[in-house]
Amino acid sequence: MALKVEHEIHQRRKGRNVGVGLMLGMFVVLVLALTFTKITSGDFELPKANEIAQ
């Protein structure tokens, strides 16, 4: 059996890594969008200065 530089297993592993990377990227975007939505919604209030100090 000839030794191939790019074995099928490497391709599968690469596909898996790219997939996980894309999912993590999408998760980050989703958390950002969620955060933006929450802080721009009407019922969001920043904590008062004395509450932060405590």
Add this chain to the structure above:
Amino acid sequence: MPGASYTVTSKETEASLGDYFALLKPRVMSLVIFTAFVGMLAAPISVHPVVGFASILFIAVGAGASGALNMWWDADMDAVMKRTAKRPIPAGKVQPGEALYLGAALSGMAVMMLALSSNLLAAGLLAFTIFFYAVIYTMWLKRSTSQNIVIGGAAGAFPPLIGWVVATGSMSIEGWLMFALIFIWTPPHFWALALFMRSDYDDAGVPMMTVTHGRPSTRRHILGYTIVLFILAVGTGFTSIGGPIYLLSAVILNMLFLKGAYDIWSRDENISETDNYAAERKFFKLSLLYLFLHFGAILAEALLRPWGLGGW
């Protein structure tokens, strides 16, 4: 520990992303997404699209995680049954331990993220659903009682209620009615499957009702549950999530479903074997359509409501 004791014999150990995705039971996830979405839209309080999308996604991930835990524990059983032998663990593509870690990690992530995106009650319900499916159903009931499907069905019934809680922050009768619709629908759906997939469950040693109580008793149970489902499904039509579209759909679908259950009850094994369980197979296919159309009708009522067309 059945799952932990299962060893992968194949040399194929480099799984693709698709194999890990298959651990999450995508078809079950699609049903979870749909019913949770309907539960959320049927609620009287609207949800911001981003919050709604994120919440449904985390509910689906939680459901998928419980599916991975189920596959970890049931790997030995899955290897025996024709229907499940090609799942990633028995097929030798994924190690049982990987399924356990993936399921546990995604469960924790999904519950925490749902708490952040919606509310603690919805997250608590999701955590309970995962626990119920992975521990109560998979690890305990499935192998020990013929009522496995009846009680375990609750796990699949929670998503519309969670969707409702995401929107309202509380549980009300309408959310529980959607829960009950799936809860009562589950036993006849799986018992019909057990009637025509007889060797699968027997071989795996699953104490399905067909094995423990006999097939005539299973036929009677299917009819009994279908009668209860008829009353429940049609009754739901008179609540705030119902309306003319839902009521008409429910009456037609439940008449057909009751006819199918009656056909199953009125025949015996000899008749069923001559036509290769045609009535049981037809009932099973109808059950899939039944659930989809009921929730589709609830969705239609909810979508038409802003124009004054949906609901009563």
